[in-house]
Amino acid sequence: METYDEKFDFRDKRNLSLVTDFYELTMSQCYFNAPDANKIVTFDLFYRRNPDNGGFAIFAGLEQIIGFIQNLHFEDEDIAYLKSLNKFSDEFLDYLRHFIFTGDVYAVPEGTPVFPNEPLVRVKAKIIEAQLLETAFLLAINHQTLIATKANRIVRAAKGRIVMEFGARRAHNFDAANYGARAAYIGGVDATATTYAGEKFNIPVAGTMAHSFIQSFDSEYEAFKAYALTYPDSCTVLLDTYDTLNSGVKNAIRVAKEVLEPMGHRLKGVRIDSGDIAYLSKKIRKQLDEAGLEDCQIVASNSFDEYIIKSLIEQGAQIDSFGVGENMIVSKSSPVFGGVYKMSSVIKDNQMIPKIKLSENVEKMTNPGFKDLYRIYDKENHKALADLMTIHGHPISENEDLTICHPDNVWKKKTLKRGTFVIRDLYEPIFVNGRLVYKVPDLNEIRRYSQQELSHLWDEYFRFEYPQVYKVDLTEELLKMKLDLIEEMKH
Amino acid sequence: METYDEKFDFRDKRNLSLVTDFYELTMSQCYFNAPDANKIVTFDLFYRRNPDNGGFAIFAGLEQIIGFIQNLHFEDEDIAYLKSLNKFSDEFLDYLRHFIFTGDVYAVPEGTPVFPNEPLVRVKAKIIEAQLLETAFLLAINHQTLIATKANRIVRAAKGRIVMEFGARRAHNFDAANYGARAAYIGGVDATATTYAGEKFNIPVAGTMAHSFIQSFDSEYEAFKAYALTYPDSCTVLLDTYDTLNSGVKNAIRVAKEVLEPMGHRLKGVRIDSGDIAYLSKKIRKQLDEAGLEDCQIVASNSFDEYIIKSLIEQGAQIDSFGVGENMIVSKSSPVFGGVYKMSSVIKDNQMIPKIKLSENVEKMTNPGFKDLYRIYDKENHKALADLMTIHGHPISENEDLTICHPDNVWKKKTLKRGTFVIRDLYEPIFVNGRLVYKVPDLNEIRRYSQQELSHLWDEYFRFEYPQVYKVDLTEELLKMKLDLIEEMKH
Incomplete structure (x- = not known):
């Protein structure tokens, strides 16, 4: 059997062996x-x-x-x-x-x-x-x-829009930021703001500017301009340091027209981080479109989770990209x-x-018991029907009828007809x-x-409210072993 | 000025510089x-x-x-x-x-x-x-x-009883377990189960046995006996693998009598990890006392937080020591x-x-503004009166009356009479x-x-419900700077 001991690149070289109860x-x-x-x-x-x-x-x-x-x-x-x-x-x-x-x-x-x-x-x-x-x-x-699970919920809520993981500062220390970014990427986010995770795990990194950047310049326009000159082909500016609609978006358009377009570039995006995001995003979209910046993306970030994102989309918010912080990286609600x-x-x-x-x-x-684990798919539509635990070394077959039993409620069982299902060793x-x-x-x-x-x-199974419960069942043989054991222990 | 650059022992030698947004x-x-x-x-x-x-x-x-x-x-x-x-x-x-x-x-x-x-x-x-x-x-x-904050709440709820941090397995990755144990110790816990934190931060470590330990032996008694023989002077046994009152505590007493006492040792403790802890602890205390094991300590662990611990104590639960897991190490409620x-x-x-x-x-x-921060104590009873932000380089004095101002509500201010307070640079x-x-x-x-x-x-300030709000105030001068700046920005 081929082994990979020498080939696996340890990404974490710490001696963590004593991280044990x-x-x-x-x-x-x-x-x-x-x-x-x-x-x-x-x-x-x-x-x-x-x-x-x-x-x-x-x-x-x-x-x-x-x-x-x-x-x-x-x-x-x-x-x-x-x-x-x-x-x-x-x-x-x-x-x-x-x-x-x-x-x-x-x-x-x-x-x-x-x-x-x-x-x-x-x-x-x-x-x-x-x-x-x-x-x-x-x-x-x-x-x-x-x-990964939380990120997947949030990504699903965004319905194909871009989701970026922005949570490092609220993570539970360094590992939580780095491995959390990795997990969020598995769960489906498009990018992370945590540079280290970008380097170590090859995740796309994203990020533009903070309010402090704007504040450090004499004016918002000067700040946007400095950013545009450094990043003419990827300039996204933050609108809400002073006044989103009366100052931020106007300065963004001015920079697009006076700085970027003469250089042959377009304003890539604007970001909002506070206020009524649904309302502001629509107003901003309108101002941008009227200025001929239909391709300028709107990025929003502001304590989002899957429910807020779902609601924003239902309200018709004009958001192309969501930055999500603490609610993802800490899975705050759970x-x-x-x-x-x-x-x-x-x-x-x-x-x-x-x-x-x-x-x-x-x-x-x-x-x-020492068990194996299988996933059973419908042969026709390839949808997963159930996961099944078996006693190790007692294989199941696609060529025989298969009875799957609820692990606790002995009256709940179901027989799948041979030839209608496909078995995968998980x-x-x-x-x-x-x-x-x-x-x-x-x-x-x-x-x-x-x-x-x-x-x-x-x-x-994807519903947020009362999703269907997926079957995780036992073979009849394994169920019998379990029941016999319970009986024996009770004496 | 003396510097300590060479003297500080880096406990964490990772290059984390790219853990940055x-x-x-x-x-x-x-x-x-x-x-x-x-x-x-x-x-x-x-x-x-x-x-x-x-x-x-x-x-x-x-x-x-x-x-x-x-x-x-x-x-x-x-x-x-x-x-x-x-x-x-x-x-x-x-x-x-x-x-x-x-x-x-x-x-x-x-x-x-x-x-x-x-x-x-x-x-x-x-x-x-x-x-x-x-x-x-x-x-x-x-x-x-x-x-640290969460641990301190839980420790306060335990009113002097021992509290141990047992949460590593639910922590948000390795750093959260290790630095979380450190923080919990600052917050007042007496020990941690995370061995690495014991090694690196010199925190007392604690821990006895898991259910798997009991299960791996042919009987509960054999398991307790094996533990007692290895740790005769610090033997704490876990009671709830099979049946706390009908099996666990009886085997614990048997081991105390048949194994430990002949060796000249006492049973140090028993641990319960499930069931109605208040009820069980009283029943266990009675059985232990009747067997002459009045010095045997009762350790309990089971998804505790500050409210459950407070309630257990109010119910008269006979618990000497609390092991606290996920509710502390993740600060689950917040x-x-x-x-x-x-x-x-x-x-x-x-x-x-x-x-x-x-x-x-x-x-x-x-x-x-570039600010300093002071804590003001009552000179007589040494209780903290307020924390005060000042403009850096504009010192305050104990020899003059001191007016402290609410940072937002301009009508909220208070003057402390000179000689009645002590100032500490925080x-x-x-x-x-x-x-x-x-x-x-x-x-x-x-x-x-x-x-x-x-x-x-x-x-x-220690109440869990509606604690008093501590004053964090500004000097009149700093408040004026703030208000002027707001005025200026609004134009």
């Missing part, structure tokens, strides 16, 4: 002390609810966890720190000093629209190795999936993606012993025996794949 | 092309509203922006990337290649309780230098101040701290020309002429200072 280390030492320290276990990473009560999420963050695993090691200073806590034996610290990940990781590709309760990442590894991945896996995937990482089985003497987490809240009960092998076997796709590939995969979803 | 660079090239490229300007970093409608915020993030400035430079790969965009001249790129910060930064110390509309950081620098700080300054301070960075003056021929940003929304109008010099002149305090010092400074606030 302390209990991962205290548990690990217990495992280390136990007679079966090397027992193999499986974990599933899944989430329970879509952000903003949406119909799906956009999976993102895989590349970052690949980098984390590739770079997972404990340096002398880490060992010295852990030793200073007087909790860890020299033998265990020595184990950590030589730690390398030797397990398997399978995952759905980045950009995939995903649904609650399906395992997005599946780990099979020695118990300590599996445990030491938890915190980093969750925080990277929770963050990027959250932002700022937590609740991914969890739960043990699904222990492998003992080559036997898979399924594990379940019971809960009084039925939603919080896990789906046990998992890609990422690491096998600790070796990277996945060719990490280019970010533009991920973004295109995401848009393509979204086209296989029925419109009903 | 692209417009900072496009504007900078315009400034560069202008005849007065080196003109000096001043900027204020301030915010407009307290998170969660609280009475104040806890300023944090200064150390991180010091590191950013110290490390601010453009490497060959950055220059190459910018060149590839075909927007920047070779002359400007050459300027960036040799860029160093040569300006002045003054700031309030980390840990200070701060209030809306007062400048927390004041920059005086050549215009390009001042502009290139904006994005990083805002994102670091917005993030850390947000989390996830954006809206700090802004606004130009306050241009210095021309040694004359300070005040600048103001007008807005139809009076709250969004800025306080113009600014520390951080960088002077580009040299670091601030001795960065130890994190524990910052935390102690914060608690001490909070003791100078009246109780009325």
Whole structure:
């Protein structure tokens, strides 16, 4: 099997191995002390609810966890720190000093629209190795999936107009700005203002001027003129520092006529950042058109989210391009993606012993066992019908009828007739025996794949209000395993 | 003046200089092309509203922006990337290649309780230098101040009980976990689960076991026993994997009696993570006490925030220690701290020309001019009376009556009688002429200072509901400058 260990360009060279909940280390030492320290276990990473009560999420963050695993090691200073806590034996610290990940990781590709309760990442590894991945896996995937999902909602609301990510200053620190921009691009934004993300992830960058730029000149006209002289072929000016309609747009037209047109250039755009955007955009459009600047674009930014953008478009606002800040980069209305990482089985003497987490809240009960994950499409129209978890090693076939069962409500099941559906294995092998076997796709590939995969979803999953609930089901066999296990645990 | 450039240990060695909104660079090239490229300007970093409608915020993030400035430079790969965009001249790129910060930064110390509309950081620098700080300054301070403020609310709700930060997995990526833990510690938490933050910032770390730990053993008792044998003097067990009252607490007591006590140790604690925490904690306390385990602590974690903790305590819940996750590390209920960075003056021929940003929304109008910031305390009881902005270089005195004026409502003013108040300059010099002149305090010092400074606030500012509004005022002279400027701009 071809491996890619040497070929993957680590974009993040920090040693982040200690970004782990302390209990991962205290548990690990217990495992280390136990007679079966090397027992193999499986974990599933899944989430329970879509952000903003949406119909799906956009999976993102895989590349970052690949980098984390590739770079997972404990340096002398880490060992010295852990030793200073007087909790860890020299033998265990020595184990950590030589730690390398030797397990398997399978995952759905980045950009995939995903649904609650399906395992997005599946780990099979020695118990300590599996445990030491938890915190980093969750925080990277929770963050990027959250932002990709939110960005996708906002992009959908804009109905084909340009959307730019402008949120760095409100992001939760540097990584949130950079990886948030990456995730937003997967989710469909056209550009980011975060230059670093442009450099590292090859995302188009955008940006023009701030109010301070205008203020630093003796007049608004002087400021516009200076900008136009430096960027004659990409000049977008900010209108609302003093008075949008009575000063901003008039100076913009003057610069277009007196500075740019004599140089053979057109005014590319104007930006508004405050006030009643719907009203102002129409007034501005009219003034621009009357001045013969029909090709001048109107960019707007002002605490937008998917609902405000939808409303602006319904009001007939004349906006070509939206800059979106805090509501996207923090996913302000729904700022937590609740991914969890739960043990699904222990492998003992080559036997898979399924594990379940019971809960009084039925939603919080896990789906046990070492599992595979498939997406079933309608053979005729290629729309996704359901995602299906199966017991690993028990394949399903397009040539037989397929019964899919609701994970909790045993009376909810459905049989798909053979020949009417197409099965896709949603998992890609990422690491096998600790070796990277996945060719990490280019970010533009991920973004295109995401848009393509979204086209296989029925419109009903895209509604902001009460979207249809997509089926994430179990095979009859897996459901029986789950029910038997619950029964057994209750005794 | 002593400088600390060589002495400050950069904790973050990444080159983050391009984590800047692209417009900072496009504007900078315009400034560069202008005849007065080196003109000096001043900027204020301030915010407009307290998170969660609280009475104040806890300023944090200064150390991180010091590191950013110290490390601010453009490497060959950055220059190459910018060149590839075909927007920047070779002359400007050459300027960036040799860029160093040569300006002045003054700031309030980390840990200070701060209030809306007062400048927390004041920059005086050549215009390009001042502009290139904006994005990083805002994102670091917005993030850390947000989390320190939220943590402080949660700690206050716990009324002296232990509070631990457990949120890494829900943080917005790695930096948010690490710097969030740092900020939470400034805000008053006692420990973090994020090991990296423990290592880098010398914060106590805490953590015991996950449900997966219990699941990986053949029985709950075996799991507790393994943990007790490894950590006999700090054994805290998790009770709710199967059945808190009928299994968890009984196995905990058994391990205390059969494993720990024969070794001469006591069971340190038990943790509950689900169910009705108030009810369960009382039942558990009773069972533990009846078994002679009165010294065994009860730790609880389960989507807590300040309101739930307050309610649990009111219900008489028997909890010694709270673990708090997503509601703290993301400040879920109020996830954006809206700090802004606004130009306050241009210095021309040694004359300070005040600048103001007008807005139809009076709250969004800025306080113009190069300013100083003072805190005024009552001389008798040492309670803070108001914060006061003054025109820089126009000192105020404790030996004269002092009139303080509301920044917007001109009829709101108050005169403090000389001899009744004490003045404290809130600014520390951080960088002077580009040299670091601030001795960065130890994190524990910052935390102690914060608690001490909070003791100078009246109780009325600590309410969660409708806290008293603290006065952030102007001198008569500064108010006149502002009003004159508004008048002038309106013409």
